[in-house]
Amino acid sequence: MRGIDEDSGEYLGPSRSQRRREALDVLELGRRLSELTDAQLERLPVPEALLPHIRETRRITSHIAHKRQLAYLAKQMRREDEETLDAIRDAMDESGEAARREVAALHRAESWRERLLDGGDAALAEFIDAFPAADRQHLRQLARNALDERKRNKPPRAFRELFREIREAMADDTPEE
Known part of the structure; x- marks a missing residue:
């Protein structure tokens, strides 16, 4: 439960819907990363800890197992700080600064x-x-x-x-x- 601030009556954290949207955004980023080649991954600022998970997701071809591995990759990515994920998004973005x-x-x-x-x-x-x-x-x-x-x-x-x-x-x- 997020709770409500007793003084102002405002909610203390992001809503459940907002957290879900953020989680789905990270899942989509993980899917895009798993579709890249090793050479493309090397050019991105992806932390070393995520590379084995990305390669494993790429290796699995069974639909349900791939989906489950992709969810696990997203869970590992959510442990990273937001600046790291933003840097990856910017590097992958065609219109990004990089x-x-x-x-x-x-x-x-x-x-x-x-x-x-x-x-x-x-x-x-x-x-x-x-x-x-x-x-x-x-x-x-x-x-x-x-x-x-x-x-x-x-x-x-x-x-x-x-x-x-x-x-x-x-x-x-x-x-x-």
């Missing part, structure tokens, strides 16, 4: 890749100035190979590798602007 930062980083890396391919050594010098830990020689070679692949209509292996190298360099350093 998703926006990730998309912005991808766009910056794509922009740098195009600048390196179009601008030659001048663009490479700008990139090295912004990200000093980057390997100049390797980036130059990848840019040359990517341009060669374009001319010969070959699969874009070096083009993709150049993108990966740029993202790694951008993740390692912060631009000095």
Whole structure:
């Protein structure tokens, strides 16, 4: 029983309906987590204690047993503090701040890749100035190979590798602007 405040006459805690809505919200979050791959889970701020429960829920395929395991996962998740669950929700949310930062980083890396391919050594010098830990020689070679692949209509292996190298360099350093 929640009880009523004797002075003001107001209820002391959330209603039973509100607690149920919150529990169902956590259950839905658990369902969404169990549908993710291991690689996707690694990018989320999921506590280590929940990972075995998520993997077990994913492993069970029998309908009723899966439902029961999902309820158990939700129970374990409700033991976590609300900030942790909010961080997971934000990271999973397409319109969340973490998703926006990730998309912005991808766009910056794509922009740098195009600048390196179009601008030659001048663009490479700008990139090295912004990200000093980057390997100049390797980036130059990848840019040359990517341009060669374009001319010969070959699969874009070096083009993709150049993108990966740029993202790694951008993740390692912060631009000095």
